Amino acid sequence: FLGAGGGNDIQWCFSQVKGAVDDDVAEADIISTVEFNHSGELLATGDKGGRVVIFQQEQENKTQSHSRGEYNVYSTFQSHEPEFDYLKSLEIEEKINKIRWLPQKNAAQFLLSTNDKTIKLWKISERDKRPEGYNLKEEDGRYRDPTTVTTLRVPVFRPMDLMVEASPRRIFANAHTYHINSISINSDYETYLSADDLRINLWHLEITDRSFNIVDIKPANMEELTEVITAAEFHPNSCSTFVYSSSKGTIRLCDMRAAALCDRHSKLFEEPEDPSNRSFFSEIISSISDVKFSHSGRYMMTRDYLSVKIWDLNMENRPVETYQVHEYLRSKLCSLYENDCIFDKFECCWNGLDRQVEFSVIVMTGSYNNFFRMFDRNSKRDVTLEASRENNKPRTVLKPRKVCASGKRKKDEISVDSLDFNKKILHTAWHPKENIIAVATTNNLYIFQDKMN
């Protein structure tokens, strides 16, 4: 159970792993985003090759009461293709930066997927019947000679094998000069925002040829640029409120009712620097890589290089809680700067809500060596787990891992110097209603569930 027990009381078990087994990772297979839909039945991943793969959860089998439904491939489609910007002589990557699901309104499912420059609205629909008995066409589609038609009949729908089709319904292009890092659907379900390094635009889902610029931090002289936008999200309940984070570790909350261009924030969240931790890399590690509102909208969570911070929207001068993800890396920042790891953008997510738990109490985020971490806000306990094929027997409870920062290494501990910095978990997602989590390593997707008794 969640609740007072929290993250450590959940026993996470391996459920499934998707993706290639070999160590040679094809660049196009690198997973770049993971997202459950609103019911949790569908799980979407985007990759560097511009593809979207959607998994669907099997309906619960009454006989298999010890586990929840498995996720199987439901649909795969090429969302974005590489493009070439002739003006700048540069390629535009097809990598999917973010996927966001729309709430379901009818039989079809809709999601937004974006690369660096273009956002697309995809409709995913099922077809399990097809009309048969046309008068003018044969079954294979060839047209009949009208002179051979002697009777008329009414075509009828006959069942067929399930086909899942994805079709692009809207393409929102040419609105971003810089690279899109976030998309967020408004609680009105009619509009959404897209944010790049310097600007945030507001779109209507039905209108593709126009968007409103709501934030612009581009300086008149680009040489004066010292700060960029790193993430943005709409408030879950208030449709005029959104936040955006920056590379300097600040979060700004804006109200669209205040002005057309929200350059002046309503609130500015920033924690003063801790002088004892000051280093050359202070700014870089303070850069926020992800921001997520809690379900109620009262709190928000930010992820910077070494920590996760929980902010109360009513308190701007410091976070209410801070959790260290991998503090042992603080003495390695120079190496991590040199090999670019310091620029890795880790995401974070909240637990799902079910009947027992109505609040956002657990935080999950990734680290290196295919480790990921969970923090329980109530019990203040945390756990480190590993996504690895070595634990791949279903119902095997994951063993907590420990990194030894310095001094004598105990048995089963891993020393900082043996961590594999190429195995990073940047993307994680939590089922909105159950204790099922999806954890993406470089090119594999792991699904873990809690051990049901």
Add this chain to the structure above:
Amino acid sequence: MLGKGGKRKFDEHEDGLEGKVVSPTDGPSKVSYTLQRQTIFNISLMKLYNHRPLTEPSLQKTVLINNMLRRIQEELKQEGSLRPMFVTASQPADPLSDNFREAQPAFSHLASSQPLLPTDFVSTMPLESCLTPASLLEDDTFCTSPTVPHDGPTKPPPPALQAVKDSFSTALDEIEELCPAPTSAEAVAAETAAEDSKAHPSESNIHRPPEGLPESRTAESKLMDSLPGNFEITASTGFLTDLTLDDILFADIDTSMYDFDPCTSATGAASKMAPVSADELLKTLAPYSSQPVTPNQPFKMDLTELDHIMEVLVGS
């Protein structure tokens, strides 16, 4: 100024570079602070200019690296304004040039020159953020543009080259006017070439003319100031490989002495960096310059002058 020599203990858990950053006011640790700062400065430059993506580089990354460079520059400027008296300190030219020939990492000549320092320098403590070993200063002063006296007694270039320097500084100014984009590239080249040529004044006499570019301090300070302004290059200009500074100025220079592997940033833990010569940097910068240098005439005149001088110097 005599003081007790302070012994530095090797901390098993930390590299000199990786360990907790020391405050700039600690005496013996001032050296490792400066060393670390220099390392980070070098790494930052390499990141900005040794990167040839097919796609646009991340603006966030560029901004963060630029901010790092700016901060270090600011610090150096402030320190420079406190210690002009040390600019005249002795130049351990030969040991440094030996180090350079051995092709050690760019910053190691700082490290290896430390034993040359009198221990009293190293052990002095309070307030004396300006008490930095001279050899470190030499490298630092390149980054300290406006405050270092141009005509100061520091290592004046050999008189014979004054004329060359002037023509080069004017040539450089002309280049600047023509190609605003590559100036930041030049700044990098200028800064590093200055480092290298300062490191080996004796042997560099022969090679001085082509690398005389960086000797021009006024141009250099202008370039250093424009260093951070490379967003437009990476963000809005293409990587067209038209005629470049490299082609014009360095075409005839024998660069076999400078052969080494270019530094790549995609390595694991802190890797040693190959020395960065101006040549190497400019070669990597070549794809980034977006404007052709059109008027060749002024350069051609200077080049013939140079050839003449080179012949005189080499004695051929």
